[in-house]
Amino acid sequence: MTNISIEAPETVRGQPYPGAPDNWRRFFTFSTDHKVIGIQYIVTSFFFFLIGGTFSMIMRGELITPDADLVDRTVYNALFTMHGSVMLFLWTFPVLVGLGNYLVPLMIGARDMAFPRLNAVSFWMIPVVGVLMLSSFLVPGGPSQSGWWAYPPVSLQNPTGNLINGQVLWILAVAVSGVSSIMGGVNFVTTIFRMRAPGMTWFRTPAFVWSVLAAQLIQLYGLPALTGGAVMLLLDITIGTSFFAPERGGNPVLYQHFFWFYSHPAVYVMVLPAFGIFSEVLPVHARKPLFGYRVIAASSILITVVSGSVWVHHMFASATPSWMRILFMVTSMLVAIPSGIKVFGWVATIWGGKIRFTTPMLFALGGISNWLFAGITGIFLASVPIDIHVNNTYFVVGHFHYVLYGAIVMGIYAAIYHWFPKMTGRMYYEGLGKLHFALTYLGTALTFLPMHPAGLMGLPRRVASYDLEFAYWNVIASIGGFLLGLSTLPFILNMVSSWIRGEKVGNNPWRAYGLEWLTSSPPTVENFEELPIVVSGPYGYGRSRPLVGNIPNPGLTEFPESLTQQKS
Amino acid sequence: MMKLRAILIMTVYGILVTLASLWMAKQSYSWFPPEASAEAKLLDDLFSLFTGLGTFIYLGVIGPFLYSLIFHRASKYDMSDGPPIEGNIWLEIVWTATPLILVLTLAFVSYRTYEKMAVRGPMELVHLHMPQMMQSAYAEPFDSKPQQEIQNALITAPIEQVDVIAKQWAWVFHYPKQDITSTELHLPVNRRVRFTLHSEDVLHGFYIPAFRLKQDVVPNHEINFELTPVKTGTYRLRDSMFSGTYFAANQADVVVQPLDEYQQWLADAASQSPTPAFNRAVFEYSKANDREGATKDKVAVRGWDTIPPASPPVVNYAP
């Protein structure tokens, strides 16, 4: 055997670096460390989550009475547009990119992302997007009021006649966010394909990494279509081309194809990492291997493939010919199969395990139960006749908030709690965490469940006023909405206080099985003292087999009994 | 013994889930507005089927899930791991194949319902010469009553034609045979009605929840849309596609009446000369721009500029 040296990191490490892991100032610099960038992403996007949440609570305040009496209709329309845009482009996308950024290199045993500088540039575009998006409140005419879809011709109508108006700023913000996401996509895909640690074959790669790969592949093939549509929309608004302007002979429905070709798969960009989080959290807190790991991993890629051919189900009511309706009904329903595989796999994972109700576990379980419900209403929506009735009603709003809040935000919370000890070296407060979970779960059900019956009764989405018959469900939803707003308080308190003075825990407080738990907490700048050499697949619970060959792995290779004695 | 108990528990739970699903399927009919069209009955049946199956799946998964959460918890000092089961090929095949069969069945049933509705819709917008699926619109049904109603309506009388004009923010209904206009949609019961949908500005959504039908209205395109009202009464037509500032106020009443009353209404309307109708958007817009008026503080937060509403429609009949 010859001497093979694995990539000498000393040269990189020797460079002056903006702060060691214990220096908080590094979070305010143009750091190229994926862990710093990951936390930058998470914190920044959480700030925007609070802003988007504030918008939604003003909306719920308006909707607590049938008349449009709290804010003017234009303000309401701007609020739901900004709520959707901020929540998607400034919260859900970036926070998941942040989690991926933090975890993927650690999980695959790499020292950083493939392109660290590009990574930092991607992140610093997010504040730019935020400024562009929110500055539209200050221009004459206010922010875009055409919904986050920005469907023409409404989005082409420009009451002020100014060139710099809310809609133009919105398109620019989305374009910058798109550039950031494409760069992120290139970075993730390259990292996952080429930088996995020695010995980490595809089927030794954690399910979370698979799901991030699947999601980022969607970004790469889907986002450019939205960019194309956005460019044409921008030209229509600014220089008077006629692509989507019906009065000039354009075709507004074509925009919807451009938009949904990306924006439906975009849902999977967001939900796939959440699936990955569930797949990581459950085995740790149920002490059992992920059931059907290979199938769960591969089903992520299957979702990537299928999601490219389902977009027309958003357009069943919009001038879509019958053959297209039927074709896309079948393809959309097929998404239930990879999703089903995952849910069944998770249930089988916890079955017969040693379950502990830690906060991340609670969030993961809550997220799965919500996803199950949302998945079933999703099949309803795929059916053409049902969709013709409920399309553009609150049924849809309820459905996708169950996906976005019920499953994805719950997944994000699960991830933050689960990896909090890794990111900070400290433990969060369990009591506050459980309170947070209870408020979030209850709030989700109260807010989004009543939207389903309201939609079935025929309440259109995006209305600022409604008929009296819908008041009952709306009042409940509003109360739930305020509860959700309240639910963030114990979380913020928990995170801040635990980061400052939480109990110091070791490198692996969960006794979890995974490369990220082998290094120190928080990990050093280059993640690993020496690159791990992976000798077995993930989730080896109950087998006491080593995960890597060259780093001692206490708590996993030893018998668990010894650990019990150490603890007590 | 353990195995017997497990089988017993599963059987009991299976029966309970089935009963609950049946109950939910029955219950689902009450979640809707009145069934005012033959198409609504078709949709409600389909929805009931989905609800039943959906409940079955939900409870079927959530039962074992909760069971496991209750009975498979680690005791406080139990630091051991669970059994290292990594998968089961047969189980995985079963739970891949079952949803596949299920969704294909649901897709097929949905397709049949859609065929029976025969709502026409926009076939002209994209000229791709695909096989016309509507040809077999009257295929063999599995619940023939609503379909029979559609067919009867078609046999007994010619299709009633109504032109629908949507704009920011008003609905105008034009009856071409009598050449009268109205801001309230009147329809004869048990007649097949064909709407021709026009938009004068942006996308709108022609949506009558009691009919369970919806079609976006696209500017520059005439879209035909058919349905069969079967129940008299007054229902609500709502704009379902966001159309700008006063979108939420863009609603109209739909009156389904017996044939003689309907014809009487047509005759009455024809005798009236066209006058501007009340329009909610115009009303609110003028109030908001009335700088001196005391109505300014009707809302807590004032708004931004908006596209002005189209002038109130001039119609023969307004409620």
Added chain:
Amino acid sequence: MTAERANPSGELRNAQEVEVNVRHHQEHDAAGNSKFGFIAFLLSESVIFLSFFAGYIVYKTTTPDWYPSGVTGLETREPFINTLVLVSSSFVIYVAERYLHDKKLWGFRLFLLVTMAMGSYFLFGQAMEWRSLPFGYQSGLFGGTFFLLTGFHGLHVLTGILLQTLMLGRSFMPGNYDNGFFGVEATSLFWHFVDVIWIVLYTLIYVWQ
């Protein structure tokens, strides 16, 4: 920090497999990553063009009056010459790359310069064509899509030429190619990409009339 050190721990069951992997891992050099990432980027970028093409096809097949009044079609002769120039420039930049491969810098610079000249000629031809057209970007869907497609492609040609200028400038820096020449490879790849897009575009706009 060697694989050797990992072995004596005795935990490696499949030492040979791991060694192969370590070897493999070493080849994951930075330039390889960059190349992989750049190809991923180009594939993604091509989807923008694909969506524009799809839009063009839908518009052309569904619009009743495709050409603005007074326009019957497009002149194809000069665009064809332009096409020939652009397509052959792809071969020229390939030759330049070969020269660089053989460390013949002057040959590389010469052929890169020729590529840039051909690219510029293409842009010049495009500009001439634009000026002589009887319609503008506001002339209905045809005008809009024509200028969108040719303009967006022209922007890419311009980017390609700028990249080539950069590469030409960098070739005068001593020791620039000591660590490989990923920049030149990427520039060349980009140029081929721009070429292929043009062939599709030419077929759609000029051939299919």
